[in-house]
Amino acid sequence: MRQQPVINLKGYLVGNPITDPKFDENYKIPSAHGFGIISDQIYEAAMKNCKGNYVNPTNQLCAEVLETVDSLISEIADAHVLYKKCVVAIPEPIDDAIRRKFLLEESIEPNEAPGRPTVDCFTYGYYLAYLWMNNKMTRDALRIKEGTVGEWVRCKKEVPYTQDMPSSIPYHRNLTTRGYRALVYSGDHDLQVPQLSTQAWIRSLNFSIVDDWRAWHLDGQAAGFTITYANKLTFATVKGGGHTAPEYQPEECFAMAQRWLDNKPL
Incomplete structure (x- = not known):
């Protein structure tokens, strides 16, 4: 019997990953508030009327405030909130x-x-x-x-597939608890998959903290912030990065990936 090829998997890294709509979508509202896109009053109205559920509004007041939020977010480039809103080359x-x-x-x-x-x-x-x-x-x-x-x-646009996996969190848990190293990073100016949402689903794994929140540096400057959990899971932000962080901050992302691949602290 022919032996199947073996992949000597040691770990994986993902950037600004779509993971679970409960986190990815719900944390867009507090992130938009943090970026100064929505006002205190709008944010407070959203919290009061939506009760933290911004994906499926259950009442008219919630639906109305979310419509206002969507309108305000549409004014900016959500892949990187500091960049010009331009024609997307599609x-x-x-x-x-x-x-x-x-x-x-x-x-x-x-x-x-x-x-x-x-x-x-x-x-x-x-x-x-x-x-x-x-x-x-x-x-x-x-x-x-x-x-x-x-x-x-x-x-x-015509990619033939069916999305049948609502959440990839169980896969992250499965891989990390089996000993595979993981680096999850987020460009900190992304509103498509905000770093707040990524931090939230990582915390939902309930892993203990091994190395607490701190800055990581490049050329003597803070290039982002990082935290390491049990089961060899590291989270890092990339300062100034957008949804595809290496496009916006290639030097910082290269240094981050190189250190992680070399099994060195960020």
Whole structure:
């Protein structure tokens, strides 16, 4: 009988991870308040009328205040609350001007070109990635045979899967209690999966604290804050990071990951 390949798994790391809607969604409200997006009065009204349940409002007053909160959050870039709110470079119907540009540059026929952000937007890099990946020279360099692979799109909406796992917390508990090391990190300016929600579900594991909350440093400056729990579980924030922290703070994230992989304290 053929032996199955063995993966010598030692641990895992996850960043700003979607984990459980009870935590991910409910902690957006206190996080929005902490970022100064909603006022004290709105936050107090939400707490009073929603009783901590901001996912499924059970009364009209709760629904109304959550509608106000959603409207205010829509004014900012929730992936990083300090960045400009820009066109997100996701597919949209192609216009004739872009189609002509593609043909002149010997790119494949575009169907789902992303919206074009302004140059000063963080998402402009996503737009350039689309142009580069669909350029004929790039595809030739990658040895993509003509006609075998269609248009490259960064965020493909039609992913065939069914979401049947409402919470991944049991998996975190299973892996960590079996001895696998875990690093969970959060860009501290993310409102899509706020660091408060990540801290909350980690606390729900009821692991004892091994190394209490402290700053971790890079080049003599605080790069974030960290805490280590029993079962080799480490949580860390990345100061100034957004939802995809390595995109915003690559140097800090590289140092954090390198120390963790080397089994050294952050």
